[in-house]
Amino acid sequence: MSTRFRLTMAQLNPTVGDIAGNAEKARIAWEQGRDAGADLVMLPEMFLVGYQTQDLVTKPVFEQDAMAELEVLAAACADGPMLAIGGPLREETRLHNAYFILKGGKIHAITRKFFLPNFNVFDEVRLFKRADMQGPWDAGPLRIGTPICEDAWYPDVPEAMVESGAELLLVPNGSPYFRDKHQLRLNTMISRVVECEVPLVYLNMVGGQDDQVFDGGSFVLNPGGALAVQLPWFEEAVVHVDFTHDGDGWVAQEGARALEPDTLETDYAAMTLALRDYMGKTGFKKALLGLSGGVDSAIVAAIAADALGPENVRCVMLPSEYTSEASLTDAKYAAAALGVTYDIVPIGKVRDAVTDTLAPLFEGLEEGLTEENIQSRIRGLLLMAQSNKFGEMLLTTGNKSEVAVGYATIYGDMAGGYNPIKDLYKTRVFDICRWRNAHHRPWMKAPEGEVIPTAIIDKPPSAELRDDQKDSDSLPEYEVLDGILTMLVDGEASVAECVAAGFDRETVKRVEHLLYISEYKRFQSAPGPRLSMKSFWLDRRYPIVNRYRDDG
Numbered sequence: 001m002s003t004r005f006r007l008t009m010a011q012l013n014p015t016v017g018d019i020a021g022n023a024e025k026a027r028i029a030w031e032q033g034r035d036a037g038a039d040l041v042m043l044p045e046m047f048l049v050g051y052q053t054q055d056l057v058t059k060p061v062f063e064q065d066a067m068a069e070l071e072v073l074a075a076a077c078a079d080g081p082m083l084a085i086g087g088p089l090r091e092e093t094r095l096h097n098a099y100f101i102l103k104g105g106k107i108h109a110i111t112r113k114f115f116l117p118n119f120n121v122f123d124e125v126r127l128f129k130r131a132d133m134q135g136p137w138d139a140g141p142l143r144i145g146t147p148i149c150e151d152a153w154y155p156d157v158p159e160a161m162v163e164s165g166a167e168l169l170l171v172p173n174g175s176p177y178f179r180d181k182h183q184l185r186l187n188t189m190i191s192r193v194v195e196c197e198v199p200l201v202y203l204n205m206v207g208g209q210d211d212q213v214f215d216g217g218s219f220v221l222n223p224g225g226a227l228a229v230q231l232p233w234f235e236e237a238v239v240h241v242d243f244t245h246d247g248d249g250w251v252a253q254e255g256a257r258a259l260e261p262d263t264l265e266t267d268y269a270a271m272t273l274a275l276r277d278y279m280g281k282t283g284f285k286k287a288l289l290g291l292s293g294g295v296d297s298a299i300v301a302a303i304a305a306d307a308l309g310p311e312n313v314r315c316v317m318l319p320s321e322y323t324s325e326a327s328l329t330d331a332k333y334a335a336a337a338l339g340v341t342y343d344i345v346p347i348g349k350v351r352d353a354v355t356d357t358l359a360p361l362f363e364g365l366e367e368g369l370t371e372e373n374i375q376s377r378i379r380g381l382l383l384m385a386q387s388n389k390f391g392e393m394l395l396t397t398g399n400k401s402e403v404a405v406g407y408a409t410i411y412g413d414m415a416g417g418y419n420p421i422k423d424l425y426k427t428r429v430f431d432i433c434r435w436r437n438a439h440h441r442p443w444m445k446a447p448e449g450e451v452i453p454t455a456i457i458d459k460p461p462s463a464e465l466r467d468d469q470k471d472s473d474s475l476p477e478y479e480v481l482d483g484i485l486t487m488l489v490d491g492e493a494s495v496a497e498c499v500a501a502g503f504d505r506e507t508v509k510r511v512e513h514l515l516y517i518s519e520y521k522r523f524q525s526a527p528g529p530r531l532s533m534k535s536f537w538l539d540r541r542y543p544i545v546n547r548y549r550d551d552g
Contacts (some may be wrong), residue, residue: 003245005141007170008033008041008081009229011216011237013207015281016050019066023048023073026085029238034080036240040139041083044172044205045149046097048073048087051174052209057127063090070100070107078105082139086148086172094129099146099172101137109137113148114157121176121212121530121538124150133157135164142167142243142250149173152202153188155195162196167250168243169196173204177215177270178533179263182233185217190225197223199243199252206236208277211527211537213270217260220252230257234269235443264435267428267531268303271420272443274529276307278418279393288392290383290413291315291335291342293327294461296421297397298334298452299433303420304395305446310339314392317344318379320351322467330456337451345386347378354378376412384415393417396526401426403525403536404485405511406518407475414525422528423535425485426461426478433457476507484511490534495552505552512550519544 010029014022026043033041045051049066056062066087077083082103089098089110097113112131116124133156136143145161145168152158152171161169169192175185185202193200199222206216213234220229220241229252231237242253261269279287287304291297297315304313317323317331335342354374362370387394396416398408400423408414421429433452440448461471461478475481484503487493488511493501498508522536523544534540 003141005040005139005168005243005250006036006038007201007241007243008036008038009201009203009218009220009231009237009239009241010041010043011203011206011218011231011239012043012047013214013236013277014044014047014050014205015207016053016209017056017062019049019069022050023069026073026083027076030077030080030083032238033240038081038240039141040144041081042170042172042201042203043083043085044203045086045099045174046088047085047172047205050209051086051205051214052121052212053088053127054123055127057088058095063088063095070102074102074107075105077102082108084146084170084172086174094131095127096131097124097128097148099148101146111137111146111148113151115150115154117150120533133160136161136166139168141245144168144170146170146172149175152192152200155192158192158196158200162198166196167198169198169200171200171202173202173218174214175204176212176530177266179267179531182215182217182260186219186227189219189221193221193223193225197249199223199228199250201241201252206234206273208274208281208529210278211274211530211535213274213529215266215270220255222252223249227257228252229255230260232258233261233266234273264432265439265441267424268432268436269441269443270531271303271424271529272307275303275395275418275420278527279308282393284391284393284417286312286314286390286392287395288314288316288383288387288390289395289397289416290379291317291331292397293317293323293329293331293334293456295429295433295452295456296399296402296426298330298456299429299436300395300397300420301334301338301340302433302436302446302451305338305340305451306444309445310447313338313340314390315340315342316383316386317342318347318382319344320347320375322375326455326459330453330459333453334451334456337449337453338446345382347375347382350378350382351375373409373412376409380409380412380415387416395420397421398525399424399426399429400536401475401478401481401485403522404489404518405475405481405514406521407471408521410521410524414521416526419526419528422525423531425482427482430457476511480507481511484508485515488512488515489540490532495550499552509549509552516542516546516549519546
């Protein structure tokens with residue numbers, strides 16, 4: 001019996017629906033494994049079709065194309081190591097989330113996912129059926145169990161596989177990012193290793209898909225829970241791991257161990273990767289945004305420049321009579337520091353034309369929110385016109401605090417195709433700005449240094465839609481607002497619990513009211529990367545029509 005087994009872990013970035021392209025990436029990884037003398041090349045969950053496919057996977061022709069491509073891939077990888085890859089499997093009326101082992105040009109073994117997640121962003125019960133719990137498969141010198149993603153979060157499936165003879169657990173994953181998730185994954189997998197007393201390989205995919213970001217961070221654990229190998233986060237990696245039999249069982253040889261970034265860096269990396277993939281996978285090469293001189297548009301400009309390269313980002317200042325000289329200066333400085341294109345398109349003449357057109361209807365009525373929103377909608381109109389003309393995707397720049405309470409104009413500054421900071425509260429926007437000014441990484445395409453001027457970070461936030469306007473005129477101070485929102489949204493807390501935490505009851509009630517009445521805006525808002533467990537969209541699904549209020 002051989003006492004050595006070499007595994008190639010392919011932490012790669014698939015594209016949903018690009019079945020042939022994903023198969024080609026798998027084949028190239030297989031060649032790398034073959035050239036390195038691997039016995040098995042492992043890819044993540046549902047890699048063949050991308051993840052998450054949502055209802056696309058239920059389309060019969062999609063399933064048929066996936067299975068046809070799987071057969072082509074098996075034939076292409078016949079002479080060399082085994083290839084493990086995830087994809088859909090139709091068996092009569094039942095569709096499974098499956099994991100295929102390809103060997104000698106054929107399907108050697110299949111594992112079907114048992115536990116189907118149906119919470120947060122997952123709807124797998126809607127899409128797939130569970131099969132009976134399965135045992136391990138024959139890998140030559142050893143037997144391997146492949147619990148698929150959620151299957152490893154509970155003891156049942158891994159224990160059943162080990163009790164049936166599995167000597168190594170390989171866990172293929174499509175596990176999306178949220179802040180601090182890696183430690184949760186690691187601790188859970190350590191529990192499985194301690195219970196089962198065999199090594200475990202946790203392989204996660206990487207890349208952006210709509211609102212979800214898959215952060216990689218794959219790892220290998222030895223019996224007892226010791227970390228043997230740690231792959232990097234937010235980037236593709238192909239790593240070869242040797243397992244040897246020491247007489248008592250299989251043990252992974254220690255390899256490279258990447259250092260986990262802090263949460264400011266992981267949030268920033270997630271936003272950057274999400275935007276880069278959203279643009280690239282939808283065919284856009286250039287981005288456009290309104291640069292107001294405020295902190296939100298400044299950080300979005302930085303994310304865009306880091307994701308796409310400064311040469312592919314255009315920022316437009318759209319001043320009105322209320323735009324301060326400081327904002328004009330700050331926006332120009334930020335654009336120059338990033339190296340992006342910077343244009344100025346004044347809105348005064350358009351605003352005058354709209355005001356004159358509506359004057360007969362509005363005669364005798366006081367100016368107010370309507371006139372403020374007209375400015376925002378003019379900006380949205382002019383930006384969308386440029387987006388259409390130049391083929392640039394318009395990015396929106398509303399933070400989670402504003403998105404939560406509706407402090408944004410629908411069909412105005414909410415217009416656009418993607419919002420990189422949609423799940424970032426305002427107070428965290430400031431933290432992220434300071435972090436980016438102080439740090440630079442190889443994956444960032446924009447220059448290092450102070451790319452968000454300190455003046456932008458330090459000045460009181462303002463929409464500048466009327467004289468001397470400040471956000472605090474309409475909203476609680478952001479430290480207070482974000483504290484309340486974190487409890488109401490992220491923690492689903494009651495009004496009474498917010499008051500017990502020290503917040504003023506009247507303020508809490510006002511924030512709760514704004515949160516509920518703004519649901520219709522969020523329903524029509526651009527997608528953006530999920531950074532928390534309570535992002536607006538799949539994590540938090542509330543009705544638009546809603547008469548409920550918590551009396552506290």
